[in-house]
Amino acid sequence: MASLGGLPKELLLHILSFLEPPELVSVQRVSREFSKIARDDVVWRARCFRESSYLTSLRSRLRLQDLNHALLQAANGVRAPSEEDGDTNEDSWIKSISGLEVDGDRISSSQRLEKERVRITANWDPIFPTEQVSWYDEYIRRQGPIAVSWFQMPYTQVTGTKSRSAADFVEARGVALYYPEGEERLDGKVLAVSPLDDGGVCLWHVSGSSTTRRGAIVARSRPGILFAGPKTRSSQIDSGVTECVSVDSQRHRAFFAVQQYLIEVDLPTLSVIHRETFPWSIATLSVASPAVPLTVGTSLGLHLHDYRSRTPPRNDVVDTVDAFDGTKVQLEDIYQDPYRQLFDDSPLPPYVPLAQPGPVSILHLPVEGQPDSLSDDIYVAGRFKSILHYDRRQFSRIKGTVYSGANLCSMTSLPYPFSYEDSQARRHARLSLEQVEKSKSGPGRTLIACGEYKSKGSLELYGLPPVGEPARNRQTCAHSKLMSVVNHGSCLAVADGMGYVKWFERDGFTEVRRHKIGHSERTEGPSIFASMPGSGDLARKLLPTRSAAVGGNDNVQVNNNDLLFWTGEKLGLLSFSSQPGFVPSDFEKEEEESVTPEQVQLEAQEQVYSQKMREALERHANDVRFASYLGGSSQSF
Template sequence: MDKLPVEILTSILDLLAPREKVQLQSVSKKFFDIARDNNQWRLHCYEQSWAAKQASRRAARAETLVSDAASLTTLGQDSLRDLIEPSIQEDHEEAGVSWGERARAATEWDTSTEGEHVDWYSEYIARQGPVSLSWIEQPSAPGGKGKQECAYEVKGMGLLKDWSSARQNKIVAPLEDGSVCIWDLNHAHCASSQAKKGSILGRSEPGILTTNLSGRRESAPSKTALEFINLGEGVSVDSLRQRAYLAIGNVLNEVDLNTLRVVSQQRYPWSIFALSQETDYSVPLTLATTLSLQIYDSRLSAVEEEEAISSRCEQVSISAPELGIFAHPDSPLLQLQPNGQPPTRIRSPEPSEKGANYAPLFQPGPLSILHPPAPHVNTILLAGRFPSILCYDRRFFPRLQKTVHSGGRICGLASVPGPRFPVFSDSVYPESHSVVACGDYNGRGSLELYNLKSAEHNTPPDRTSNLDSEYKNRQSAASSRLLSVGSHGTRIVFSDAEGNIKWTERDGRSEVRRWNINTSQPQIHFGGRQERSGEEPRGLWPSQSPGSHEVARKILPTGGNLTGDELLVWTGERIGRLKFSIPAEYQKEEEEDDDDTFMHAEVDEATREEMRHRQREDWEREQYGDYMRRALERQADEVRWMGNRGLG
């Protein structure tokens, strides 16, 4: 077999099923390369998609109608069945289609942009592989004498990316006691590193986020200044500078992740509701308060800026050519202000200052800020409880450039495809991006797509990008409000208020798969410890058990492949890792079964496969039972609610 040409081997491997191709990868390096062919796995992704199934059904229906249109009276029982159920002939139709036709259909279905690299093997696993959920290590406070430890709630989530070959990513989050915690999220393949995933790497002193570093006593301190808004958009991480920006009430804390100390603290007159996330280019942070949109330039803290400006003014002559004064040629050129004073800070001043450089909001309730990927480096998009998306240009800030009407209340914004890391000098950026928004419209979930493209020549000179509405899915997205959205591979992922996490194609219509975090039993916690209450009620009429009504307030794709392709889930109290693999306890059971079989050499491969299949069936049966139990409990709650409604 190894001596055959690659073309012949590829044709032979095309007849194998995806599971058989996975097993073939362990035979040799040559078979590994052939079995990992990207075009082959893209074809497998297409064949399992909704578009391929619809095309197959249409082809089967058309051929059946044409062949049997002459005489319907002579049709037999089998032909009538085929006419009523044309999907039976799908496999026969696919078998008669050539590889070239299938490849062309897959190319037309592929929604990846030009220059975007997609690992279709990892994409197939994310689309068709098993899903498991595990919770990272929960920080806790030591209990007193005879008392148990008290677990702290996690008040947000951010991802610190490592762009080196080590891929030592980390999770950053604030805790309810005002401290900052960091978890391990490495992408290593070795067993020892994988076992450390989800463990706590470091934790700061408590209260550093709620301490007033200005040294000034407030006459009437606001209560909200010490409280978390708890909306999910109050954490932003700068991976290049190793800094995290954490918003608590009206206070923005800048934390050095190497020392876990607050290096800068900025207070605003209103509560902070949203922070911009990391992009593939370096720009100042944008934050939205209750009634304003502001730019926070974190390149220098306020004290550092004032010291730098004063030191430059003392050592360097201010350049004023009209007065015959010139700066030193080796020093930076500093220009006087119109009033003759030295240069001021580059950050946005306080809103209370005269001539403040901030954008006022006519309606309160901002919830999400988006900095689109390159080349839209000057664009800022803001959405929230108001019915429009606001578009700003950083060069002409705070002037409002454009508003795009939505009609719904938007909770989250994301760009599709997402930012690429790392960015190379020869990177080719597409002319247009898709901006996806999630929220609700008249009580139902709303998934909206917008087209963001570079401005044309006939547009105003102060506008670099145009945002136009493209598609709004307000029928099949969800029956409840959508809470968070992101770009996950070649798919769009979003969460709703019922605990569902759904994946759709980039068109926003075709659903790929779904997962509910409340039905993922058993849920494995850090260290393989299984937490399952033995007193969990299973009757029809009792109310739902604690922990069965969690929702994903924020979802965050990690952007990895294979073992690194995970989805971080924040429920408002803890963080979970949604992985595309079999749960750890079942893997362990399979390994033990394999070891025992190998030692005794009495059970053949068919018996081992039967054992794995039986374990898989038991797991799926248990999941189905939990799902039906929760469905019946919800129905019972609805019956009681409707009955009590008439009793006042």
């Protein structure tokens, strides 16, 4: 290796390009210089292309065309070309795409073939000119092994000596990501925030640290802080609302939708600081951002909730709420009488009625070419046939609609243009280098939605402003409903009703890979339903742990963008590794080890003492009742 280190970097890179991916990974351990060269974007971009499903489908299409052409030539008595004519398989399919005719000059032919390779690669390349990406990271996401890890389960508050059962499990009713540093950083802490079925709030560690295992519970509030009084069917969290929690990391606030109440929680203290009442049940929330108001979708309308203009709560109010014990007096500053609002003279917040009920997803569209900045465009989708478009500056009226025809469940976007005609031509490698560059550098943004159309999954892409025909993949994306869609690196990740997470190219048609979530049960003594086909968990919501707006080619950490998912009850993590990062039994062992023999003995003594106290109080109560009976009897005589 010492002799190789003295070679020019270009020559060394050319030598390393002949190694297989496992060997390239081993070379990175030699030194920092070798690690930097072995992660070169040119090498791994070529690897991603050569092993892509795009190239596989393109070759299959060409083989079918060549077969039809050979049959036609055979019918006319013309000999079909063979490999003995001097062309390799790769050269032959490149010629088939481009229609090249090899002349007598081998140097000229090889240059023309190399230009065609570059052109076909450009047709496949999903990256836009202003977008930064690490192709080594992309190769791991596209070709590396996938492992599923399940987060620590919250249970009801029981003593350490009592064994826990499935009946003690508390379900998570939603999920959002929280960055305690105030913004997303490459090496920053990432937490998952969920409302629990018992009315509490729970935080999990997603990124992990030196002291906390990934997937472990780091904080949990007392039960009932999200309920306005005792838990009843009319006050509990609706399990049918997917987007029921939104987090503002800069202000360290979380917003929870519980029936018609929007409850604001201070995450560092896990205490309720405000509650807003809406006229109808809340069906969905937008992503909270410090730059724009929160958009709240109720069953019959849309509301703008500008929590930024509200004065910070007094310390005594927070302390009072934190000491909540269920009495109405202690919550009178937060939970006001709803009928009192009927006689309130304050102006109503911005509100827009919906012609049809059932909003499910609200999207704040980013600024063109700036994924970390939000525009004034608001898009709403749900159980109606069109996607509704509103402008925050003119919120009182609808700005436009985009017809879908499907029942949509989730939306995301790209701050880059999309054209259906150009996308179809690129799928068949028909565009020139100039045409590819023009299609990527034009103005516009991309709206991406998923849902269900006639019992099949529907993945839809729209160019904004409307550019030609929209792309709708309703034949091959899924045999059942698509639950969620997100941007994951250079691909689109979707979760379907069969329990699969699938990755597609940005054309919405070419599938990159898929993975089944499976079961979250323990390996020791699973239930009889674990081996039944089609009985795995479903991902109702997907969240990438890192957004595309963070990082670049020079400072991206390798393999740090996993997929967090929520099944409707539990949280899990899809990571690109050969082994799961954690399993539920790990947390159970840590809890058992954390209980010392002294604590067990102390708890046993407390239980004995409590039992004796209950018996003494019961004897005292019986003596009092007997004395009162004797007193009453003597008076009756």
